[in-house]
Amino acid sequence: MKEIKHFINGAFVGSASGRTFEDINPANGQVIGQVHEAGRVEVDTAVKAARAALKGPWGKMSVAERAEILHRVADGITARFDEFLEAECLDTGKPKSLASHIDIPRGAANFKVFADLLKNVANEAFEMATPDGAGALNYGVRRPKGVIGVISPWNLPLLLMTWKVGPALACGNCVVVKPSEETPLTATLLGEVMQAAGVPAGVYNVVHGFGGDSAGAFLTEHPDVDAYTFTGETGTGETIMRAAAKGVRQVSLELGGKNAGIVFADCDMDKAIEGTLRSAFANCGQVCLGTERVYVERPIFDEFVARLKAGAEALVIGPPDDASSNFGPLVSLKHREKVLSYYQQALDDGATVVTGGSVPDMPAHLAGGAWVQPTIWTGLTDDSAVVTEEIFGPCCHIRPFDTEEEAIELANSLPYGLASAIWTENSSRAHRVAGQIEAGIVWVNSWFLRDLRTAFGGSKQSGIGREGGVHSLEFYTELKNICVKL
């Protein structure tokens, strides 16, 4: 049986307590391996290793030297592409066709983009007048923030973890990563790549375990971590923020969403259907940016519903290795329970089930997997929990609207504000509506189109702060002003 250990101070180590938990393949329910669960002692050792590494060569390296090493990390991921792909698909059950286009390439890109960015970014400088006429010069210098706690989720494990680790290391910090208990493999494999790339011991550390009363909480309660970056549920974000308040540590939180798609009658219907299908069902609906509420202008409502139904029914459900499959299982049976509870709630609230709503028939060797059907509803009221709460499954509710103002009001009606997608061929309307949507990210005639230099994050209860491009730099460094009297 595979043993999955922590990666601390450049070495793979087990837990002193001997405590382990199972890593389960959600496509068939089989055990992949036993994961060591970190106690306070492993978390403390990892934080101490990170602190020591910060004072060692990593903290003193030039940006160019660090960038070169991070390029080697990216190249190391690419060189071991198939191993990363296998590991990610084992842990999540997602189709290899998806992970090979998104998760693994982005894992590599997250190191290259930020290594290059750091080499090219300028700091501010201000000349000032002084009473004696000699003047003074102010200039900013950026220093690493220190030891960063990275708490990452299971839906895009390598992509989201490296989205934080890439810029954190490029800025000269050291990290302690707590990957999701559901998906420990790729963060662990990355330890081998870090070693081979010449990243000094202690710069990248991984501790495994759960959230509350386990590695996650031990990390957020540790007094010697300088800042935390987290992606996941809003409630967990609140807990992490409370823990980080002790010692006034900074947080960057990318939290839940209940994202709206707005489809105007003047849209290009083919594009709107293709984009909405992806935004509702890609990664089995487990993308924080995904569309779970679709508002469609009344004249095209019936056609849109019929075509989205046809698209959902054409999805091919299957395991990662099946080259024809584009729809995998949910991450776990526990998460399936949550998603199915909303499928039941929709029925209780009187929804019309356009398609899906249940568990698909799967062959015997996959029957233990966390499979659900892609599901579309209509007919729910705006206050149904199915329409207001993040489900994080392959499902959406479609509702008609009559005016632009109504669509904007509906989209903005919830406490979440992560992402939105607008479908229209009228460019004035696109700009007008996009400007009024209360969300950190608005796509027009597209979805999940990502330029890593842009600001990424949520408004309202969908998060605090922005990462991406120079915004990551803002979070992962301390800006110091030096004022020199001339």
Ligand SMILES: NC(=O)C1=CN([C@@H]2O[C@H](COP(=O)(O)OP(=O)(O)OC[C@H]3O[C@@H](n4cnc5c(N)ncnc54)[C@H](O)[C@@H]3O)[C@@H](O)[C@H]2O)C=CC1
């Ligand atoms: N990308 C996203 O926006 C994600 C959203 N979710 C949402 O969250 C729901 C619950 O799923 P979970 O896996 O429980 O998400 P979660 O947000 O609780 O877990 C994400 C990470 O936080 C850690 N964590 C949990 N509690 C913690 C604590 N008290 N202190 C420190 N770390 C902690 C977990 O171990 C994991 O590494 C899902 O149904 C979905 O709605 C889940 C995963 C990703």
Ligand SMILES: O=C(O)/C=C/C=C(\O)C(=O)O
């Ligand atoms: O492209 C990214 O950086 C992130 C995409 C998705 C998420 O953040 C998420 O699903 O949590």
